[in-house]
Amino acid sequence: MQLNRIFISVSLGLLAVSHSVLSQEISSDDSVETIEVMGTYFNDYQVENASGAMRSNVSLLETPQAVTVIPETIIDEQLATTLGEVLNNDASLSPGSKQRNREVFSSRGFELSSSTGYLRDGHQHWSHYQQPIETLSRVEVIKGPSSILYGQSAPGGLINMVTKQPTVAPLLEISADTDQNGSTRFMLDAGGKLFEATAYRAVLVKQDVDFQREYQNGGTRERDRFLGSLVIEHNITDNLVANVYYDRTNDKAGLDTGAWLNEDADVISNENVINDFSWSFTDIAVENIGAKLSYFFNPDWEMKLGYNEQSFTRQRFESSPGLPSDYQSGDSYTSNPYDRSDDWQFKTVYFDLNGTFTLAGVEHNLLIGANGLDYYYGQLIERGDSIVFTPGEIEPAKPDLDFHRDTSLSVTEYDYYGLYFQDLITLDEQWQVAVGGRYDKQNREGADNESLLPKVGVLYHPAENSTVYLNYSEGFEPQSSETIEDELDRNFGMEIDATTSKQVELGAKWQFSEHLLVNGAIFNIEKTGTLISEQLLNDPVFETVTTQSGKQVHKGVEFSAQGAVTDKLFLMASFMYLSAEFEEDENYQGNTPVDAPKWSASIWSRYEVTEALALNAGVFYQGERYADNNNTVLKDAYTRVDVGATYRTHIWDKTVDFRLNVENVFDADYLAGGGINNVTIGNGATARLEAKVSF
Template sequence: MQRSRTSVKVRLGLKLGKSLGLGLGLSVGGIVLSNAAYAEETMTSESEVEVINVKGTYFNDYKVGDASGAMRANVSLLETSQAVTVIPETIIDEQLATTLGEVLNNDASLSPGSKQRNREVFSSRGFELSSSTGYLRDGHQHWSHYQQPIETLSRVEVIKGPSSILYGQSAPGGLINMVTKQPTASRLLEVSADTDQYGSTRFMLDAGGEITEDTGYRAVLVKQDVNFDREYQNGETRERDRFLGSLVLEHKINDSLIVNAYYDCTNDKAGLDTGAWLDEDANVISNRNTINDFSWAFTDIHVENKGVKLTYFMNPEWQVKVGYNEQSFERQRFESSPRLPSDYEIGNSYTSNPYDRSDDWQFKTAFIDINGEVSFGGIEHNILIGANALDYYYGQLIERGDSITYTVGQPEPAKPDLNFNNDETLSTTEYDYYGVYFQDLMTFNDQWQVAIGGRFDKQSREGADNESLLPKVGVLYHPAENSTVYVNYSEGFEPQSSETIEDELDQNFGMELDATTSKQVELGAKWEVSDRLLVSGALFNIEKTGTLISEQLLNDPLYTTVTTQSGKQTHQGVELAAQGAVTDKWFVMTSMMYLDAEYEKDENFEGNTPVDAPKWSASLWSRYEVTEKLALNAGIFYQGERYADNANTVLKDAYSRVDIGATYRTDIMGKQVDVRLNVENVFDTDYLVGGGINNVTIGDGATARIEFKTSL
């Protein structure tokens, strides 16, 4: 009997997987299946035996065909009426990335912001992502006030534009969904170690497999010590000490019910570097390698995430997912808190205002999704009905010390005797919100699809209650099976800090405030040039409205100001991207964005451009496979001119950073070993990354890192 070519590839991939073992074979088998590897088959008329010659590769592909975050289900990107970028684990590993920022460099729509206090800030399409509402982890809202443990991630999804319909309050630029590694069916045990020329080290264990026939696990352990190239005033090196432990268990109760439970813990202690200072010409004041904070300033973070997810398959077409997550974020921050004086010049003194502070954030999230397919009226419907909720708590203790005046060259001041436990007043903030949502992806025929949806959202917060009702509409046209042209309209919202105007001397005192809203119209196209290459483009227009504008009243006998919600911010742009295999040996992930961002109507910044919103940005990461065991990488990351302040008085220069790398696979004592060498900023270019006048991040100089990884 004649077998289909697809079934032959599946059988061959499984056979290769068994023969090579230890997870490598499964990836090769997957490549044979999903990457359309070259195959040639012949059939003898007498025995019907198939003979197949395969040209394979030891390396994984760049292309990803679906995303779970944009539609809250694993929907093909060709059926998603929204721009989405998926950065796979392959690229994360190739770049030896240790922070989320290093991963997000691969999407030009994201621009880096400040890195002060051992955390990272990003903007998407020119809008800053909030640490409380801009990030998801496996679909849960995730508190991201720290550097994320990316060693637990299988991929990162960048969802462009307002996405409040499915997730609630969020910035207009989009969301970052971090998808975690899950238990494996086959045995996995990988160990790796990497280091750089500064003596930084990272050791990692990644293990998975079956505990019993119906129970699998995935465990990750990381120990990292970082030595930075910038030094304190006394010559001491800034250091970072991080530990990560993660465990995921998945148990199949029966054919219809699966339970997934997880726990991870991050301890991250680092010296503080709140960034460099700029003068009016965007030149760094003082030595580029000198930190203005004192060596005794530090931040010590302890984060725990724990949760459970149940998946129930009602029938082959319908399933129910229920998830619950608790995130505990505790931080001590002992600050020297240097302040940039006006007209500061090298040799001048500056003031530091030290304090010891304790922060306690508690995030509790839950969701229920009912998802399935049904056909009626000659139309196929992919329906999602769901609800999600967040319970938020924040508590703060702080003790402040006396100001310190310091002049460069003097001995560093002694660490003040401060302890946040001396604060007897606990400052707290609490609120909760919930939302219910509906989405229907309707397929009329092979060419036309329409996605509609809506959300009702309610926030309960003392002095800032809020309700929102949001629509979403997308129309998709498929001129061919491998291409899509789409247009969408979506909305987002961000609650105000209070529910009314509270200034009694304002003409609109007591007026109820609506949430700040955003609206996007996006026209895009996606084309699978082959099974291994996806190209896409999008035109977008985002308007953010409802910010407060106060105007002075000069001749009014009763009021001094009038405040309205007439603020408006408009971001327009175009994005182009390609991701996958250009040839059998050459792979690329590349993107570019042109952005015109403006405060169209604003009390203070009308006509100006937001901080760190470049007109032009681009990124390229590529791999060329010289042999089956040797691959070379090269990348370039470009950020155009960006303002360091909303007043647009300080303009940072554009920069291009070039990275190179190579991977060689060999056998040592019977074990397969990958040796990885990367050089970041190979030309040692001086550049400024994100941040403002008093907290700009200095780009790292040429940095070489080497990694050894093996499967046991």
Template sequence: MKLNHITKAITLSLLSLSAAAVADEKKLEVIEVKGTYFNDYKVDDASGAMRGNTSLLETAQSVTVIPETIIYEQLATTLGEVLINDASLSPGSKQRNREVFNSRGFALSSSNGYLRDGHQHWSHYQQPIETLSRVEVIKGPSSVLYGQSAPGGLVNMVTKKPTSSSLLDISADADQNGSTRFMLDAGGNLIENLNYRGVLVKQDVVYDREYANGENRERDRFLGYLAVDYAVTDDLIVNVYYDQTDDKAGLDTGAWLNSNGDVIGDKEYIYDFSWAFTDIRVNNLGTKIDYHLNNDWQMTFGYNEQTFERQRFESAPRKPSDYAVGDSYESRPYDRFDDWQFKTMYFDVKGEFNTGSIRHNLLVGANSLDYYYGQLRVKAASVDYTPGNTEPTRPDISYKTDDTLYTSEYDFYGIYLQDLITFNDTWQVSLGGRFDKQNKEGADNESFVPKVGVLYHPVSDATVYVSYAEGFEPQSSETLNDETDKNHGMKLDAVTSEQLELGLKWQVSDRLMIDTAVFDIEKSGVLVRETLIDDPNFETITTQAGLQRHKGFEASAQGAVTDTLFVMASTMYLDAQYERDSNYEGKTPVDAPKWSASLWSRYEMTEKLALNAGLIYQGERFADADNTITKDAYYRIDLGATFSTLIGGQDTDFRFNIENALDEDYLAGGGVNNVTIGDARTARFEVRVSL
């Protein structure tokens, strides 16, 4: 590990926290805030952690909320560019025009690691973040409210809502490579009691990396989003929304590493052929109905139907184990069509009531998921290719000629209860539980998970909490099906996870939120297969004895240090390893660094000019499960500036960003045959007009 990288990252993160503390000590002497101060970095509540807009000080769980202001300042175009603002998330592979992330060292699944406005959201593609008002990172097992999910937590994407006031923003941005993005964001009142919000995006991306024929990889994306709110009465509001994403891009399955962790050959070389592509269409259609029974009780119904269709025409290059520059490698082309359909629904009843002097904030609800997947696939003959030769022509195949259809279906539903009990100004207890049932041929499963948290408020703007939560992920089948295994026919229970977390949250003078947490997560029930040597009747014995344990510490600061300096900073230490596993016992999972840090800041020089500076740090990580190949630690410095003025009487912002300003050479997520090359220094310019 490069010690200077760690030192710089930790020092900058701690300086942010120290500056916040110093600012607070000074603030104790001067309570009144003067001038044009407006804090748009700090967020006081989150909707996903407790299924309602609950104060972070009353949430016995670590939650990070990344607001729209920061998304805009960073000119983010992908969810990955947003999530780098939380050090608890580390990037994984970006192959095939999608992004993979780890939370507290555990991979987030495409099927159950992401939420959109509280609905499970299929996320096998780059999310349309232009529709988002903020992103919430919910850390630790969260099955109690959402069902099956990984131990590391969930990412909840909160969409932009209709507005009653008129809104019309038009923007265009471009970078030095020729990439462009045009966006329209509009909202307002259509007729009495009917408000809307609409977003249109057209984006074309040109990447640095090149195919064997010298062409750069490109991407073409369109996004349309429309949401309307209709106030039927003062107590009944109906929301309906629809969005569509069309995204076509050349394929890049990543660079290849040698045994020393170095990239083999040119870092800009793409092993896929130029005719390989992925083409997707994603549609979301849904509704949300809110009905206020009275001032204390509310019912909410939500339904979302997501269809995801993708054609993936692959050249599918294979990395030889001893590959060196100039060697030939095999490609196995195929054409594939995938059809995913997610139908989700929930019904919540929320209310407040007293039992004597004790206050209850109660949630009772149920949610469900209906999942369908279908696949058509046609293969072509494999080809051997030697770099420098003419690229092979695209094979004449089509998935449409496949007369078979592979399908997979399941559904689950769960009922849950949660009660935030307030005894007095000092003590609160959060209790919750969920019963969940999955219906899947050969893999039926039932689970119950609890959650409990105790919150202590030594003063009104601080919380010390301890919480315990469980999660679960059903196995792919009900029983072990292997006649050569001694435990053939054994019933398989769901993989479970447990987390114990101790945290402190401190809202400093209503300006800055400081959050620290110590966590210990265990994932158990993973299948462990051992070879039998002395048993003539069986080859292996499989048990559910696997155990994976991740322990760590997080610290963050978000908000205003002074009237003109704003920060979002975080750091995490992580000790992750397989404690019981037949293959990887004592090893660390891929892309789980011990140290990571992030910082984004804004300094307002004048009312019109603001400067930004940011840091991303990732410590050493393993690129393979055997822990024989290491990727070096790296840090990345980003800079930016915004100048606001009036042109023709219209508010106009000019924004200029430089990503990786020091042109650091680094490897991001991914393994030995799909590693992501960090982007070189990139300049991006945007003009935004508010009409």
């Protein structure tokens, strides 16, 4: 297609330019001394530790669980603008629905909750929106239950987003990128010293997105996003460091709740046309403000105290189209519009005391801590009359709806706290044991819960650069109440229990050639009490039906490799085999959960042709996935191939990087995450070009 020809032309142009520049440098003066460069060998694909996995400075070789760290280098190379684009690099994560300008993911087949599945710098983080990844230095994927350190969390794992921190050295980067749809993003990243003992980091982003799918009236779906972030760090004394930060995100976008599928997994709505009306939108404002104090008693002991206050407000003006049960392409369907306001307030705090000591000849790395959450949610909503619409007709006018007219504020409040400890015990050069536990208490009207959770891991190091480990961990997730609260759910008032989980994992890690980390893991996770919500079709009273499963069992094998293969070739690769099943369930026994592929894989690589030119290639594979828990609709497997190239030069003594990426270079048609009535249509071939200047 035309886009492929454009990419080939530009790539050849970059190669020609680099070859020309090199030729001129070599031939312009034969008397100039030639210096042979044997590659940069800057191993920026591999990270040695993950701060979120053990909440302390412990290497990955001493961490008794599977962890993947996606560094900033890969985020930048892929020109990623959403967290989903970053998480594609780990095969254990599968994408779900992208409806309503947010992203949903599953880890090892278990969906990550917006309230309990994500962390930011170790704080529980409300993530009911697309995360501002321009502020991140890396993303840590922590596999398996992690409740002993963080409290309520899904059995599949946690996503810890680690933010960029102040720099002592001066930093100023300005970049701009665009794609063939007309989308643009402008970014400033600055840092350095403010005063002798004070440093800062600031990030500004302005992004406008034009999406490929259009509305019924031919209008373009657009997104307008602004991000501002500031972090200041001050050394109060040699032992006491204060860190304060503030960031704000404004994100407004037209709505696209996804396409509709029939029993053959064929798109029965027009795959290029959005079923929502062009006047539907979501408008989000998110603020984070917080502080962290770090006190170093001595080189062996450290105390941290952190506080974060997150404010998340959203207006959602919906047309809310519903899929009829016997829908055929071109048939009429009904929309049920409403105007809704959501107000979430997340206040989190933690205290950690971490240190190392020797007792009776045995080394200990001890963590003692506590964390807590204060949660508030308020909702206002005004609903309008139903609209019957036939594709091809003139789009209905925007109804007169205003959530401010709702006088019955719906409020949900609760708080919880937990006390935890963890001890990594080094018995000798070959054997280590990690033990831990947590007491967790939730205070909520009608839904008080408490739990006591253990965790144990055994590590064996057959050599200095390798580890074999076995761990056992548990998870606990109190439900929102003792009964289903949604009045529009058919099972409104049904009693529900807390969700519990446990995992056994056997794994191995090998630091190959000091520059490439290879991981493998076999896991078995059991979860009881999962809430399963299904959309109802043609029901005049209820929108959903929610049930609680008996037991889910997810078994799998993972493998990953990350780092430098040679001094010019860098690699991040992973694959997963997953057997996910409702083992004991009244409605779905023997079935596979939605968007839990049996096979998945990802590869991203960089090859440094010269010091000025680097090439990238990536392959992302998702196996067959069910679009419903009844397992009547099976989405095909797909493979997406991405390519890219970076050329570095100097203009007016400033370093300038030009980057070209093409996502889905072979223009493959595929269905990404989502179910029968909200599946995401994969984007066709998309080219993006960036220019970045470093001062």
